[in-house]
Amino acid sequence: MKARTEAVFRFAAPVRVAAYRVAFFALFTAAFSLMLLSKAEVLIVERARTFAMDLLTPVFSAVSEPARMINSGTAEVHNLLYLHQENVRMREEIARLQQWQSVARRLDDENQGLRALLNYAPEPSWRSITTRAIADAGGAFVRNMLVEAGTEQGVSKGAAAVTGEGLIGRVVEVGARASRVLLITDLNSRIPVMIESSRDRAVLAGDNTVMPKLLYLSQDSHVNVGDRVVTSAQGGALPPGLPVGIIASVGERGIQVQTFADWTRIEFVRLIDYHLPSLPGPATAVSDRVPRGLR
Amino acid sequence: MTAGTLSRIDLALRSVTPFLMTVALILLGAMPLSMPIDLPITPAFGLMAVFYWSVYRPDLMPAVAVFALGLMQDLISGALLGITAVIWLGTFGIVLNQRKIFLGKPFAMSWWGFSMVAVAAGAARWLISSALAGHLLDAHRMTAELTATVLLFPLAVALFVATHRRILPKIA
Numbered sequence: 001m002k003a004r005t006e007a008v009f010r011f012a013a014p015v016r017v018a019a020y021r022v023a024f025f026a027l028f029t030a031a032f033s034l035m036l037l038s039k040a041e042v043l044i045v046e047r048a049r050t051f052a053m054d055l056l057t058p059v060f061s062a063v064s065e066p067a068r069m070i071n072s073g074t075a076e077v078h079n080l081l082y083l084h085q086e087n088v089r090m091r092e093e094i095a096r097l098q099q100w101q102s103v104a105r106r107l108d109d110e111n112q113g114l115r116a117l118l119n120y121a122p123e124p125s126w127r128s129i130t131t132r133a134i135a136d137a138g139g140a141f142v143r144n145m146l147v148e149a150g151t152e153q154g155v156s157k158g159a160a161a162v163t164g165e166g167l168i169g170r171v172v173e174v175g176a177r178a179s180r181v182l183l184i185t186d187l188n189s190r191i192p193v194m195i196e197s198s199r200d201r202a203v204l205a206g207d208n209t210v211m212p213k214l215l216y217l218s219q220d221s222h223v224n225v226g227d228r229v230v231t232s233a234q235g236g237a238l239p240p241g242l243p244v245g246i247i248a249s250v251g252e253r254g255i256q257v258q259t260f261a262d263w264t265r266i267e268f269v270r271l272i273d274y275h276l277p278s279l280p281g282p283a284t285a286v287s288d289r290v291p292r293g294l295r
Numbered sequence: 296m297t298a299g300t301l302s303r304i305d306l307a308l309r310s311v312t313p314f315l316m317t318v319a320l321i322l323l324g325a326m327p328l329s330m331p332i333d334l335p336i337t338p339a340f341g342l343m344a345v346f347y348w349s350v351y352r353p354d355l356m357p358a359v360a361v362f363a364l365g366l367m368q369d370l371i372s373g374a375l376l377g378i379t380a381v382i383w384l385g386t387f388g389i390v391l392n393q394r395k396i397f398l399g400k401p402f403a404m405s406w407w408g409f410s411m412v413a414v415a416a417g418a419a420r421w422l423i424s425s426a427l428a429g430h431l432l433d434a435h436r437m438t439a440e441l442t443a444t445v446l447l448f449p450l451a452v453a454l455f456v457a458t459h460r461r462i463l464p465k466i467a
Contacts (some may be wrong), residue, residue, distance in 0.1 A: 023359070024384070024388060026361065027358050027361075027362045028379075028385070030362070031362060031365065031380035031381045031384055032377065033377075034366075034376055034377030035377030035378050035381055037377075038375045038377055039375055049370055049373070052371070056322075057370065060325065063323075064326060067326045136325060136326065136337075137372045138337070138372050139337060139374055139375075140417070140420060140424075140434075140436050140437040140440050141374065141421075141424040141428075141437070142372055142373050142374045143433055146325075180373055187428055187432065207432075208433045208436065209436075210364075263467075
């Protein structure tokens with residue numbers, strides 16, 4: 001019996017090796033073709049991604065819970081260590097902000113009055129949904145994030161994603177219960193922005209570093225380090241005036257923007273749906289659903 | 296259920312352990328853990344698993360599994376679908392041909408070999424991504440990830456070796 005098995009092996013081995021080789025090259029070719037297809041942005045690739053995203057959402061949601069606990073644990077230790085310094089800083093900050101608050105109140109009143117005077121067309125409505133970041137996906141050359149809200153929660157493609165500090169990206173894929181946010185630092189991200197003080201328009205382009213660049217700024221505009229960059233309503237895709245960052249450097253390598261968003265700790269994300277009045281869009285009521293993360 | 300069926304199920308479960316472990320490692324790589332530095336780094340745990348299993352137990356990590364794992368990684372990361380599958384399959388093919396170099400040698404040899412493979416895989420990803428983007432991409436994060444991947448390799452290997460010894464079926 002043993003001798004017979006050995007004989008079969010001696011005959012079958014080269015055949016098996018050849019079969020393995022063929023299978024390997026077939027798989028390699030398949031992967032390569034898939035990559036090129038994916039580059040051409042075929043619909044089916046996007047469908048596959050959305051499907052996988054929906055499928056894995058419960059897993060990510062469950063596993064991100066302990067990750068969140070670890071994060072808040074380390075934050076807690078940090079807080080205890082720097083409690084006193086933090087307190088002093090906060091007091092100063094509050095004093096400073098109270099002055100700003102009175103300025104803002106006055107300006108808001110003035111703004112309302114002037115708008116009434118000019119019969120200014122009302123601002124388009126915003127819908128916002130707050131949700132939890134469940135996966136920090138991406139890799140060396142892609143920057144994106146999965147959030148736990150999809151079409152079921154009323155998220156639509158193109159919505160702006162912001163944290164308390166400022167804009168972090170836009171929704172590019174929407175599944176039933178999860179969406180993918182393309183971060184502004186990603187290579188493929190292009191966001192219409194403007195310099196807040198001069199109102200000069202530009203495009204904020206991610207370049208795979210933590211500091212995205214400003215492109216297409218007009219020749220005669222003056223940009224200074226420290227100028228604030230906010231979103232512009234150009235293209236009608238984003239609500240105007242969302243804080244993005246400040247100009248960090250102007251030089252040979254282009255104009256770099258230091259984003260307001262703190263990339264190291266993003267836990268909750270607000271998705272803002274912006275609809276121009278002339279364009280048909282879904283109901284304008286502010287979403288009354290409470291996101292799961294906040295319940 | 297007979298004892299035979301039970302042991303067959305047991306064997307099947309043990310055989311898919313490397314695959315399932317790699318799936319878990321890929322999911323782990325996507326966790327939103329906050330980092331002490333500004334650059335979010337994801338060590339390539341998947342690559343470590345592909346390297347280890349194709350050297351020591353290629354029977355439990357066939358090309359189809361590597362392909363599926365690569366696709367899964369791409370679907371999660373939002374990278375171009377197939378790029379990781381291409382890179383991991385390439386790694387698998389090269390390592391499978393050269394695995395005799397590592398068998399029965401001290402760990403330092405595997406570590407050195409893995410470093411070479413990781414650098415080659417990183418370079419391949421950088422070249423492909425740059426070619427598809429149309430210009431050379433910034434490779435800062437890539438380098439940081441490579442360093443983290445190489446440094447964390449012994450830790451992953453400790454886990455793989457423990458699995459290898461305790462759970463995996465012996466080669467018949």
